[in-house]
Amino acid sequence: MNPQLPPLNPLRVFESAARHLSFTRASQELHITQGAVSHQIKALESWLGFNLFERRAGQLQLTRGGELYGAALSGAFAQIVRATQDLVSTGSxxxxxxxxxxxxxxxxxxxxxxxxxxxxxxxxxxxxxxxxxxxxxxxxxxxxxxxxxxxxxxxxxxxxxxxxxxxxxxxxxxxxxxxxxxxxxxxxxxxxxxxxxxxxxxxxxxxxxxxxxxxxxxxxxxxxxxxxxxxxxxxxxxxxxxxxxxxxxxxxxxxxxxxxxxxxxxxxxxxxxxxxxxxxxxxxxxxxxxxxxxxxxxxxxx
Missing domain, CATH: 3.40.190.290 (D-Maltodextrin-Binding Protein; domain 2)
Structure with a gap:
């Protein structure tokens, strides 16, 4: 595996949490517990070496880097979805x-x-x-x-x-x-x-x-x-x-x-x-x- 590629499961969890700005809604979308969402986010932040989220006045917010990263990941996952749809619809x-x-x-x-x-x-x-x-x-x-x-x-x-x-x-x-x-x-x-x-x-x-x-x-x-x-x-x-x-x-x-x-x-x-x-x-x-x-x-x- 490419050593520059972060672990994929935490990426998927982070993209969902960043899109919803909510660990709870991410857990519902991915059908995992809220604790599992928190664990995956911490694992990704540990791998990157800095935080992606911060809490202000009790609300979950993205850092500037986290906002850009989340948007890029959303685009990447959308491309994967389109490629999969093309493959399924066309077969061979x-x-x-x-x-x-x-x-x-x-x-x-x-x-x-x-x-x-x-x-x-x-x-x-x-x-x-x-x-x-x-x-x-x-x-x-x-x-x-x-x-x-x-x-x-x-x-x-x-x-x-x-x-x-x-x-x-x-x-x-x-x-x-x-x-x-x-x-x-x-x-x-x-x-x-x-x-x-x-x-x-x-x-x-x-x-x-x-x-x-x-x-x-x-x-x-x-x-x-x-x-x-x-x-x-x-x-x-x-x-x-x-x-x-x-x-x-x-x-x-x-x-x-x-x-x-x-x-x-x-x-x-x-x-x-x-x-x-x-x-x-x-x-x-x-x-x-x-x-x-x-x-x-x-x-x-x-």
């Missing part, structure tokens, strides 16, 4: 952790996963959502799906799909437009903007050969899922990523009355650290996902 399966944006998971990746799990039952895909890009030095992830132009230093980069952006709205709102829809009429409606993709609407408007300033009724949101829901409810016009909205357009929850689609190289990339690019589970997922990402999306007429 490999776990592939994918980090990406919530909207991409909900509207594109998750509907594809049942087919992958059926094809590769020994690989269990776990999704971790974040509004930030993946950082493989910080995040516990095997691969990431990121938005941008690429490439990125030190990463294997495969383009999944590029931008295909077109105005979408609820059928009721589209009913206020002439047929065929003109750019001028469309831009008179409230626009739904993304704070994380602020250039999307300006780029589409420029491609349309038009100009427009911010107008009363325009709204700004952080989350694309919120923007699409607002569009579905008739609150304004969203600039929709066609890969995300194929089902909504086919089923008529949204319509795309304007024919102009902004297409460019920028899009969503599957990335992983170069040294791990040939790992078996990563190769399986990459090849399978790329085969599905290359299927073109039909534009449903408004």
């Amino acid at each position: 399966k490999q776990v592939l952790t994918v980090r990406g944006h919530t909207t991409l998971f909900l509207r594109w990746l998750i509907p594809l996963l049942p087919a992958f799990q059926s094809a590769y039952p020994d690989i269990n895909v776990r999704l971790t959502a974040s509004v930030e890009g993946v950082d493989f030095k910080r995040d516990n992830a095997d691969i990431g799906i990121v938005y941008g132009d690429g490439p990125w230093d030190g990463l294997r980069d495969d383009l999944l799909f590029s931008d295909e952006l077109t105005p979408v709205m609820a059928p009721e709102l589209a009913g206020r437009l002439p047929r065929p829809c003109t750019t001028e009429a469309l831009l008179e409606l409230p626009l739904l903007h993304s704070n994380r993709r602020p250039q999307h609407w300006p780029d589409w408007i420029q491609l349309a050969g038009a100009s427009r300033k911010l107008a009363v009724g325009d709204m700004f949101y952080e989350d694309l899922s919120v923007i699409y829901q607002c569009a579905t409810e008739g609150l304004g016009v969203a600039l929709g990523q066609l890969r995300y909205l194929e089902k909504d357009l086919i089923q008529g929850r949204l319509v795309a009355p304007h024919p102009l689609v902004l297409r460019r190289r920028r899009g969503y990339h599957l990335v992983c650290p170069e040294p791990r690019a040939d790992d078996g589970k990563i190769v399986c997922f990459r090849q399978w996902l790329l085969a599905r990402a290359t299927v073109p999306v039909p534009l449903v007429p408004g």
Whole structure:
């Protein structure tokens, strides 16, 4: 055993007592006597060479060092719990952790996963959502799906799909437009903007050969899922990523009355650290996902 590692049972008892600030509640949680809690705490303090608790006005309090140590132990035990849950839930399966944006998971990746799990039952895909890009030095992830132009230093980069952006709205709102829809009429409606993709609407408007300033009724949101829901409810016009909205357009929850689609190289990339690019589970997922990402999306007429 590592001589720098304290005895584990006293650590577990101390973490519980520090979390509750009570020997009594720790004894109840661990199903041991209060005397046993006190004994284990003294054993740990003896091993460390200083006190972790002090009593003030009859109340149990942590020393500053004890407070920091207890918080660190709580995090460590939480990691052990998560690792155990992963092991129990997956058994002998490999776990592939994918980090990406919530909207991409909900509207594109998750509907594809049942087919992958059926094809590769020994690989269990776990999704971790974040509004930030993946950082493989910080995040516990095997691969990431990121938005941008690429490439990125030190990463294997495969383009999944590029931008295909077109105005979408609820059928009721589209009913206020002439047929065929003109750019001028469309831009008179409230626009739904993304704070994380602020250039999307300006780029589409420029491609349309038009100009427009911010107008009363325009709204700004952080989350694309919120923007699409607002569009579905008739609150304004969203600039929709066609890969995300194929089902909504086919089923008529949204319509795309304007024919102009902004297409460019920028899009969503599957990335992983170069040294791990040939790992078996990563190769399986990459090849399978790329085969599905290359299927073109039909534009449903408004």
